[in-house]
Amino acid sequence: MTGAQAEPTTGVRLTRGALEVRGMPIPAAPVRIVHLGLGAFARAHQAWYTARVDDHREWGIAAFTGRSATAAEQLAPQDGLFTVVERSAAGDDVAVVGSIVEVRDGADVGRLVELLAAPSTAVVTLTITEAGYRLRVDGAPDLEDPAVAADLRVLAAAMADPGARIDQATAPPVTALGRLVLGLVARSRSGAGPIAVVPCDNIPDNGPLVRRGVLALTQAVAPAAAAWIAQNVSYVSTSVDRITPRTTTADIAEVAARTGWVDSAPVVTEPFHDWILSGSFPAGRPEWERAGARFVDDIVPFERRKLWLLNGAHSLMAYAGLARGHTTVAEAIGDGVVRAEVLGLWAEASAHLPAELLELDRYLADLLARFENARIEHRLAQIAVDGVAKLRVRVVPVALAERAGGRSAAACADVVGAWVGLVRLGREPADAHADAISIANRGVDPIRELVALLSPELADDEQFVDRVRDVAGRTME
Secondary structure, rough: OOOOOOOOOEEOOOOHHHHHHHOOOHHHHHHEEEEEEOOHHHHHHHHHHHHHHOOOOEEEEEEEEEOOHHHHHHHHHHOOOEEEEEEEOEEEEEEEEEOEEEEEEEOHHHHHHHHHHOOOEEEEEEOOOOHHHHEEOOEEEEOOHHHHHHHHHHHHHOOOOOOOOOOOOOOOOOOOOHHHHHHHHHHHHHHHHHHEEEEOOOOOHHHOOOOOOHHHHHHHHHHHHHHHHHHHHHOOOHHHHOOOOOOHHHHHHHHHHHHHHEOOOEEOOOOOOEEEEEEOOOOOOOOOOHHOOOOOOOHHHHHHHHHHHHHHHHHHHHHHHOOOOOOOHHHHHOOOHHHHHEEEEEHHOOOOHHHHOOOOHHHHHHHHHHHHHOOOOHHHHHHHHHHHHHHHOHHOOOOOOOHHHOOOOOHHHHHHHHHHHHOOOOOOOOOHHHHHHHHHOOOOOOHHHHHHHHHHHHHHOHHHHHHHHHHHHHOOO
């Protein structure tokens, strides 16, 4: 967390017991959803949606952290409770969310396996981030990734003895999909029945992508289980949207002052929220549509709208904004130069989207208002992380479509050029592809080689690379 103020040390800790004393009871529901990748967005989105519709306390969430156990350490003493602050220009709305009933360190693979093998568990949701799935573009596991290779060895050892408990390996899997596979294999052996896996990350066709990754890993270590998983596990594609910046110590202090309780893990978010889903839930699900979620047959246009317009603009503002000395989205969109680049990117992307179906005029007007909300301090440095994985899905498809149509894709090249310029300056943000970036940056033609990390096809396009080269050069001045 960032901020100048320290966490309050006095006051009543937010717990279910404390709320009951206040006459505001939030009973814990039984676990029926397991979530992997607990962070601020998951709490402001999936947990928030579930709390809004679970009137009869039937859909408790057991949440497992990702790379860090911090969220579990903060939320476990609070019985999984946390405060959501919806922050708009008009003020703040504050509410306690109680849908998370169990919080675990992601390394607690034994408990994960136990829950996924239980017949009562109906849904697994994931917020792993683009890079966190550790998959190649085609959805196959990245076997050159040391963590994936190590997990394959761990999974093979864990499953070698059909009579042994598969969570008792010498070392548990460390990747999210490795842990998920371990749990799904346990479910195949327990006879617990079908289940839905719901990835909620900014990846096109995220349901089929995760399916390919899961089946490839499972087939490599447990072919019989892979056959069961192929028949009994559904994969729901989603498009998710709610801007949720990192919580600061100032936010914690403000929540304490306003509510009278100490909450170590409040979430600040915007009033806007969107969740589009496509797929089946064979073991049931909460009625998320009552909180505004939409279920559609074809999710592709909605995925593209969000990835190309919101996320693409975020990446543009991150790299161009950082280069121009800005720190937040609101600052970047207030810069006339950056704003013009955002509008140019939207024009290129909108040409490849069904405007009427997606209500693009309203959507883009709403996006500008959301970006301009200075009370949501969405930091560019946070958005800029893992640029390779993000640019591949946010900008490259639009650039390829524009070039195929005989147009310059200048706005897309501007985004890539701003990223390349930061890399060339040695200011690149953290990236799961850091080694590949470093190698490309030392190459004979580093700018072309950096573009090739995003798209070999664009790297062979002289006009596109020339534009990237020009923008990168200006970024470096």
